[in-house]
Amino acid sequence: MGKQQNSNSRGSLTNQQRSKIKPLYELSESEKSHLRRAGRYIPPVKLTGWQELKTLFASVPSLAKNVLSFKTLSQAVNASVLIGAITFIAGEQGRRDAQVYQAWQVITAAHDQPGSGGRIQALEFLNSEPRRIPWFWLHWERESLEGLEAPKAYLIPSRKDDQNKGIRLSMANLSYANLQGAKLARANLEGATLYGANLEGADLWQVNLHLADLQNANLQGAHLNANLQGAHLRNAHLQRADLIDAQLQGAHLNDAELQEADLENANLQGTFLENAQYTDNSTSQQTCKWFIPPFCKLFTF
Numbered sequence: 656m657g658k659q660q661n662s663n664s665r666g667s668l669t670n671q672q673r674s675k676i677k678p679l680y681e682l683s684e685s686e687k688s689h690l691r692r693a694g695r696y697i698p699p700v701k702l703t704g705w706q707e708l709k710t711l712f713a714s715v716p717s718l719a720k721n722v723l724s725f726k727t728l729s730q731a732v733n734a735s736v737l738i739g740a741i742t743f744i745a746g747e748q749g750r751r752d753a754q755v756y757q758a759w760q761v762i763t764a765a766h767d768q769p770g771s772g773g774r775i776q777a778l779e780f781l782n783s784e785p786r787r788i789p790w791f792w793l794h795w796e797r798e799s800l801e802g803l804e805a806p807k808a809y810l811i812p813s814r815k816d817d818q819n820k821g822i823r824l825s826m827a828n829l830s831y832a833n834l835q836g837a838k839l840a841r842a843n844l845e846g847a848t849l850y851g852a853n854l855e856g857a858d859l860w861q862v863n864l865h866l867a868d869l870q871n872a873n874l875q876g877a878h879l880n881a882n883l884q885g886a887h888l889r890n891a892h893l894q895r896a897d898l899i900d901a902q903l904q905g906a907h908l909n910d911a912e913l914q915e916a917d918l919e920n921a922n923l924q925g926t927f928l929e930n931a932q933y934t935d936n937s938t939s940q941q942t943c944k945w946f947i948p949p950f951c952k953l954f955t956f
Contacts, residue, residue, distance in 0.1 A: 775812045775822050782827045803832040811838050
């Protein structure tokens with residue numbers, strides 16, 4: 656009798672144990688696999704409508720947690736991008752200053768060197784007007800090259816795309832620059848300011864100096880068979896300058912000193928020559944016959 660009671664107690668389940676038993680539809684796949692390995696039969700689960708809703712609602716917290724995690728991650732990424740963009744924009748002026756400083760370092764380091772020493776690229780960069788990033792509709796202003804020290808510098812680039820083009824310094828401010836004996840053949844100096852610059856003995860062969868400001872510049876002995884149309888050469892020192900085939904149409908040579916300059920075949924049409932000095936007391940009338948009569952009338956013998 657006692658044995659039968661013990662057997663019944665082992666075979667029966669308490670209410671607490673029954674409450675822990677999960678219905679089949681709530682079992683996870685791992686739990687089902689465990690039961691199958693133990694030799695238990697697992698019938699296919701057929702959920703009622705209410706059970707399906709219950710299962711769906713049970714997955715909502717997990718889904719919401721995943722959505723919130725993704726949203727948080729997205730916000731973190733957006734914040735990082737925003738901080739990076741603000742940092743990049745805030746450092747725009749600093750990057751520009753560093754580039755300008757580096758270009759001047761190249762120019763300074765190449766002083767007294769016979770070759771370019773990287774000065775061509777550095778000078779063109781300083782004189783350029785690159786677009787500002789991210790303000791693509793704005794441009795950086797040209798840097799002033801006033802007082803540049805580059806005597807005897809070789810500033811003739813070897814461009815594979817176009818060998819007929821020299822250094823590009825149009826509209827550059829080269830006031831009081833020292834370019835004595837510099838090689839500037841085929842350079843583009845259109846509209847450049849070279850006020851008071853020292854270009855004595857410089858090679859300016861086929862240079863574009865259209866509308867350039869060369870007032871008070873020292874051009875003694877310079878090779879100036881160049882485009883000087885409309886250039887301002889008032890008070891310029893052009894003694895012994897080579898102006899053969901030079902284009903001087905509309906140029907301002909008022910008060911310029913042209914003693915012993917070679918103006919053979921130069922085009923002086925419309926040139927302003929008031930008080931220009933070409934000849935002195937030793938110049939013969941025969942020499943003057945090479946040039947346009949209005950020019951000769953201004954000379955004093």
